[in-house]
Amino acid sequence: xxxxxxxxxxxxxxxxxxxxxxxxxxxxxxxxxxxxxxxxxxxxxxxxxxxxxxxxxxxxxxxxxxxxxxxxxxxxxxxxxxxxxxxxxxxxxxxxxxxxxxxxxxxxxxxxxxxxxxxxxxxxxxxxxxxxxxxxxxxxxxxxxxxxxxxxxxxxxxxxxxxxxxxxxxxxxxxxxxxxxxxxxxxxxxxxxxxxxxxxxxxxxxxxxxxxxxxxxxxxxxxxxxxxxxxxxxxxxxxxxxxxxxxxxxxxxxxxxxxxxxxxxxxxxxxxxxxxxxxxxxxxxxxxxxxxxxxxxxxxxxxxxxxxxxxxxxxxxxxxxxxxxxxxxxxxxxxxxxxxxxxxxxxxxxxxxxxxxxxxxxxxxxxxxxxxxxxxxxxxxxxxxxxxxxxxxxxxxxxxxxxxxxx
Amino acid sequence: xxxxxxxxxxxxxxxxxxxxxxxxxxxxxxxxxxxxxxxxxxxxxxxxxxxxxxxxxxxxxxxxxxxxxxxxxxxxxxxxxxxxxxxxxxxxxxxxxxxxxxxxxxxxxxxxxxxxxxxxxxxxxxxxxxxxxxxxxxxxxxxxxxxxxxxxxxxxxxxxxxxxxxxxxxxxxxxxxxxxxxxxxxxxxxxxxxxxxxxxxxxxxxxxxxxxxxxxxxxxxxxxxxxxxxxxxxxxxxxxx
Numbered sequence: 001x002x003x004x005x006x007x008x009x010x011x012x013x014x015x016x017x018x019x020x021x022x023x024x025x026x027x028x029x030x031x032x033x034x035x036x037x038x039x040x041x042x043x044x045x046x047x048x049x050x051x052x053x054x055x056x057x058x059x060x061x062x063x064x065x066x067x068x069x070x071x072x073x074x075x076x077x078x079x080x081x082x083x084x085x086x087x088x089x090x091x092x093x094x095x096x097x098x099x100x101x102x103x104x105x106x107x108x109x110x111x112x113x114x115x116x117x118x119x120x121x122x123x124x125x126x127x128x129x130x131x132x133x134x135x136x137x138x139x140x141x142x143x144x145x146x147x148x149x150x151x152x153x154x155x156x157x158x159x160x161x162x163x164x165x166x167x168x169x170x171x172x173x174x175x176x177x178x179x180x181x182x183x184x185x186x187x188x189x190x191x192x193x194x195x196x197x198x199x200x201x202x203x204x205x206x207x208x209x210x211x212x213x214x215x216x217x218x219x220x221x222x223x224x225x226x227x228x229x230x231x232x233x234x235x236x237x238x239x240x241x242x243x244x245x246x247x248x249x250x251x252x253x254x255x256x257x258x259x260x261x262x263x264x265x266x267x268x269x270x271x272x273x274x275x276x277x278x279x280x281x282x283x284x285x286x287x288x289x290x291x292x293x294x295x296x297x298x299x300x301x302x303x304x305x306x307x308x309x310x311x312x313x314x315x316x317x318x319x320x321x322x323x324x325x326x327x328x329x330x331x332x333x334x335x336x337x338x339x340x341x342x343x344x345x346x347x348x349x350x351x352x353x354x355x356x357x358x359x360x361x362x363x364x365x366x367x368x369x370x371x372x373x374x375x376x377x378x379x380x381x382x383x384x385x386x387x388x389x390x391x392x393x394x395x396x397x398x399x400x401x402x403x404x405x406x407x
Numbered sequence: 408x409x410x411x412x413x414x415x416x417x418x419x420x421x422x423x424x425x426x427x428x429x430x431x432x433x434x435x436x437x438x439x440x441x442x443x444x445x446x447x448x449x450x451x452x453x454x455x456x457x458x459x460x461x462x463x464x465x466x467x468x469x470x471x472x473x474x475x476x477x478x479x480x481x482x483x484x485x486x487x488x489x490x491x492x493x494x495x496x497x498x499x500x501x502x503x504x505x506x507x508x509x510x511x512x513x514x515x516x517x518x519x520x521x522x523x524x525x526x527x528x529x530x531x532x533x534x535x536x537x538x539x540x541x542x543x544x545x546x547x548x549x550x551x552x553x554x555x556x557x558x559x560x561x562x563x564x565x566x567x568x569x570x571x572x573x574x575x576x577x578x579x580x581x582x583x584x585x586x587x588x589x590x591x592x593x594x595x596x597x598x599x600x601x602x603x604x605x606x607x608x609x610x611x612x613x614x615x616x617x618x619x620x621x622x623x624x625x626x627x628x629x630x631x632x633x634x635x636x637x638x639x640x641x642x643x644x645x646x647x648x
Contacts, residue, residue, distance in 0.1 A: 012511075016510045314508070317506045317508070318523075319494070320465070320467055320500055320506075321494070321519055321523060322492065322495020322523040323523050324488045324491045324523075325487060325488065325491070399469065400468075400494070401462045401468045404467070404502075404506070
């Protein structure tokens with residue numbers, strides 16, 4: 001009997017017993033599908049955390065004013081007014097600095113904002129035009145703060161989408177409207193594109209005003225709360241940190257670097273902190289995936305054992321009619337391979353579909369890992385084939401009369 | 408007169424079944440010969456060892472001791488694969504429970520042993536149609552086994568049994584699961600294929616079924632206790648001619 005005929009025999013045996021075949025396949029589909037969906041879910045979450053951090057700006061260094069020292073008690077970073085406009089200008093213009101592309105001096109404060117009957121308390125950021133480029137902020141309507149606004153200290157404001165909703169409600173065009181920040185009126189000239197995020201780091205819950213306006217008119221200060229620096233590329237980050245560090249120490253006349261009154265934090269630092277968190281998360285999800293793979297595997301094993309053992313009588317009959325052991329085993333092996341292979345492909349499709357639905361529902365990233373597909377597929381195919389082969393080979397080794405009488 | 412060539416030579420066949428405590432002697436030194444062209448019924452009450460004998464003659468089971476020569480071959484010394492070949496080409500089985508592949512067409516059922524024997528595909532179908540027509544199922548080629556009656560299923564089994572022109576046809580209670588009218592039809596088919604030269608060994612416990620055979624071997628407690636020519640049947644057979 002040729003292999004092509006054995007394959008035909010297997011296919012007809014599978015199609016003749018549709019219920020048995022579909023039940024066996026269902027076990028495989030669920031086993032593989034759940035593993036793929038779970039791993040994808042984990043990776044999507046991981047990626048969304050990373051992309052949130054990356055959306056803060058790439059190649060970014062943040063210089064914050066240092067903490068205040070009262071004897072041995074150290075206050076929170078930024079509590080001392082140590083960064084000045086001159087520092088920002090120096091970083092941008094000093095010949096000692098070779099790795100910096102853009103410098104964005106910033107002043108951040110909070111204030112009550114009022115319009116008509118609505119009011120909110122939000123972050124007011126004094127910025128210069130380059131802020132938009134450095135922090136990847138774009139406007140969905142109107143325009144961002146311009147050089148002219150900064151130079152002539154105009155009272156204009158660019159609102160985050162959350163602020164727009166808080167102050168004007170849904171679906172109202174705020175462009176040209178007046179809002180009151182503190183005691184002063186500002187004209188809305190733009191709305192930024194939504195970036196997502198929540199809590200204090202929510203970049204949509206902000207009002208951008210010209211830096212000079214914020215410093216002199218709103219808060220009456222001369223210092224900066226932070227300076228954002230964009231390095232020329234990711235590899236220049238360490239050099240940039242060193243160059244800026246020495247320049248600022250020099251400007252602040254500090255000789256001992258451990259007593260610096262500022263701190264420099266890079267995007268890489270934030271990413272590494274975040275990846276530690278997501279690393280734990282990934283380990284956890286891998287554990288869950290491993291367990292589902294195990295459970296799926298046992299399911300496949302079970303169904304294969306039952307369906308093949310149930311056919312011991314059929315194996316006995318085939319032997320009585322003259323089938324050699326090898327032919328019977330080949331037939332059952334081919335059936336197992338077809339079953340697990342088809343089930344595997346359906347499982348992969350199901351897993352991808354579930355991951356897609358999850359991504360749609362959470363408007364998160366849609367990530368499919370080739371490794372998880374490969375692993376789930378290989379493991380379940382191996383299990384399916386082994387546990388299809390084992391009972392078949394046991395039944396084929398029986399005396400035909402024992403197999404025929406098998407209950 | 409029938410050819411005196413012995414298709415089956417059994418010498419001192421014994422079969423002992425062992426369970427934990429008890430040894431059961433199912434066959435006790437049974438010896439006999441069956442010549443080509445014979446139609447033998449093996450009779451006896453249940454537990455007489457007739458089924459065990461049948462399984463050994465069919466190479467479905469191995470004797471504990473003794474020698475069994477089928478068509479010139481000593482079956483005892485054969486490997487598993489050679490035994491499969493013997494069952495495939497030398498023996499045609501007809502079981503009490505029909506033992507057809509479920510939900511499969513009659514044509515495919517008859518073609519199955521031919522597939523194992525390596526008969527070319529076109530020839531297989533041709534032969535299967537020929538034998539199914541011979542047992543009166545020429546109009547049921549594409550019916551599945553669950554769409555036909557018990558008697559019809561047994562006729563499919565007979566067509567399957569003779570498809571490779573075996574040395575012997577072994578029938579184990581072939582009418583045990585069939586209504587008596589249909590049982591008569593089955594026996595007529597057996598007689599017909601016996602007339603064509605096929606050797607038939609049939610197990611039954613019903614005397615009126617055994618009537619159809621030309622020789623009746625009676626067993627009790629694992630031994631042969633009677634072996635007679637059925638003169639009535641032989642007379643009938645000759646007068647019919």
